[in-house]
Amino acid sequence: MEKKIFLTEKDMPRAWYNIQADLPNPLPPPLNPATGEPITPDMLAPILPMNLIEQEVSTERWIDIPDEVMERLLMYRPSPLCRAYALEQFLGTPAHIYYKNEGVSPAGSHKPNTAIAQAYYNKIAGIKRLTTETGAGQWGSAISFACNQFGLDIKVYMVRVSYNQKPYRRIMMETWGGRCVPSPSPDTSVGRKFLAENPEHSGSLGIAISEAIEDCVTSKDTKYSLGSVLNHVIMHQTIIGLEAEKQLAIAGEYPDVVIGCAGGGSNFGGLTFPFVRDKIHGKEVRIIASEPTSCPTLTKGPYTYDFGDTAGTTPLLPMHSIGHGFVPAPIHAGGLRYHGMAPLVSRVLMDGLIEAKAYNQVETFSAGLIFARTEGFIPAPETNHAIACAIEEAKRAKEEGKEKVILMNFSGHGIIDLPSYDAFMSGKLEDYSLPDEDIAELIKDLEKFPKP
Numbered sequence: 528m529e530k531k532i533f534l535t536e537k538d539m540p541r542a543w544y545n546i547q548a549d550l551p552n553p554l555p556p557p558l559n560p561a562t563g564e565p566i567t568p569d570m571l572a573p574i575l576p577m578n579l580i581e582q583e584v585s586t587e588r589w590i591d592i593p594d595e596v597m598e599r600l601l602m603y604r605p606s607p608l609c610r611a612y613a614l615e616q617f618l619g620t621p622a623h624i625y626y627k628n629e630g631v632s633p634a635g636s637h638k639p640n641t642a643i644a645q646a647y648y649n650k651i652a653g654i655k656r657l658t659t660e661t662g663a664g665q666w667g668s669a670i671s672f673a674c675n676q677f678g679l680d681i682k683v684y685m686v687r688v689s690y691n692q693k694p695y696r697r698i699m700m701e702t703w704g705g706r707c708v709p710s711p712s713p714d715t716s717v718g719r720k721f722l723a724e725n726p727e728h729s730g731s732l733g734i735a736i737s738e739a740i741e742d743c744v745t746s747k748d749t750k751y752s753l754g755s756v757l758n759h760v761i762m763h764q765t766i767i768g769l770e771a772e773k774q775l776a777i778a779g780e781y782p783d784v785v786i787g788c789a790g791g792g793s794n795f796g797g798l799t800f801p802f803v804r805d806k807i808h809g810k811e812v813r814i815i816a817s818e819p820t821s822c823p824t825l826t827k828g829p830y831t832y833d834f835g836d837t838a839g840t841t842p843l844l845p846m847h848s849i850g851h852g853f854v855p856a857p858i859h860a861g862g863l864r865y866h867g868m869a870p871l872v873s874r875v876l877m878d879g880l881i882e883a884k885a886y887n888q889v890e891t892f893s894a895g896l897i898f899a900r901t902e903g904f905i906p907a908p909e910t911n912h913a914i915a916c917a918i919e920e921a922k923r924a925k926e927e928g929k930e931k932v933i934l935m936n937f938s939g940h941g942i943i944d945l946p947s948y949d950a951f952m953s954g955k956l957e958d959y960s961l962p963d964e965d966i967a968e969l970i971k972d973l974e975k976f977p978k979p
């Protein structure tokens with residue numbers, strides 16, 4: 528009865544998996560909003576270094592992890608795969624529940640897996656400074672850590688509501704030498720526009736992205752870095768699923784159900800894409816993305832072309848979206864409040880390779896509390912969505928009397944999110960589902976865009 532399954536450092540995967548090589552239907556290209564034509568790699572060059580643009584469009588199945596990236600990943604990888612015996616016992620389920628613990632990284636989540644790679648590729652391309660946005664602050668802290676490792680400057684635009692709710696994340700960024708400002712900020716013309724409309728604007732990921740991109744294209748030796756959504760980001764995260772595959776094999780198991788929470792899709796794609804590949808090749812496995820009812824991108828948003836940001840400065844991406852004008856309710860799962868979704872995750876949903884489910888905030892925190900009181904670790908609010916789904920599946924296995932194997936991603940710990948647990952335990956958290964009328968209004972604006 529092993530509780531944790533470790534891989535040795537020498538058994539850690541040496542290449543990332545690129546699902547673009549195996550997709551049954553290729554990804555539609557991003558489009559230039561002005562012309563409606565596919566964008567070319569050189570059009571991305573003002574914001575991304577060429578080596579990452581190459582990865583973005585690559586259809587090579589495996590891409591080697593450079594030694595300098597490997598060196599940093601080894602600070603906390605391979606991450607443990609844990610069997611949740613206590614949770615299973617609490618639920619009285621015959622299911623075997625496994626969780627991949629990505630909370631063991633320096634920043635406390637899966638985000639450093641791509642932050643390290645992105646900082647490295649920018650460094651070798653001669654870039655001196657990065658700009659980025661962050662919601663809950665997990666990504667901002669991860670990229671600050673990674674930039675520090677490679678000697679790059681970093682400026683982080685943090686959604687104001689989270690900046691105020693989560694001061695410790697800013698302090699983490701500063702500890703690693705990063706600079707963090709609340710968004711909308713007076714530092715960019717986009718930020719000033721939103722502040723003029725409302726000086727107390729709570730911000731959104733879409734606005735913070737617009738600010739970070741504006742800063743990037745108007746500054747010297749600077750590129751932009753994104754913590755989710757893009758193809759290369761998800762590819763860097765596949766280290767999670769590749770390790771988990773090997774670890775489950777050591778335990779003599781293969782999953783019936785694989786679960787991840789989905790904000791922009793990076794930890795979900797990172798854990799599940801190696802299993803989606805198996806499914807494409809005939810394996811039977813259910814793969815579930817779990818998202819909040821307050822931002823139901825995959826469960827209610829159409830598959831459409833939309834901007835990646837609020838100001839409309841990015842190319843049009845083929846994805847599930849509830850509209851780039853979305854300003855989220857201030858729930859605590861900050862990292863899941865993005866209006867769009869990774870084009871790769873959107874594509875595999877359209878192809879019926881994955882499912883999506885939405886959960887209310889209160890049930891996700893109830894699940895997180897059960898997890899903390901059985902397995903001990905306090906999960907990030909985002910991670911609670913995956914746990915709520917895993918618990919639901921484990922209960923189903925009990926009803927059906929089946930010994931199912933459930934694999935889920937523990938995308939991060941919640942030790943810096945304790946005020947949200949406080950709010951939950953004192954009965955102050957309320958459920959919120961984005962009304963269908965609001966979604967209908969938000970997506971009206973997308974009718975003018977071509978359909979993927």
Ligand SMILES: Cc1ncc(COP(=O)(O)O)c(C=O)c1O
Binds near residue numbers: 755788791
């Ligand atoms: C712990 C944690 N899990 C999940 C997410 C959601 O992001 P993604 O969907 O890209 O994994 C975030 C985003 O900040 C996060 O911090």
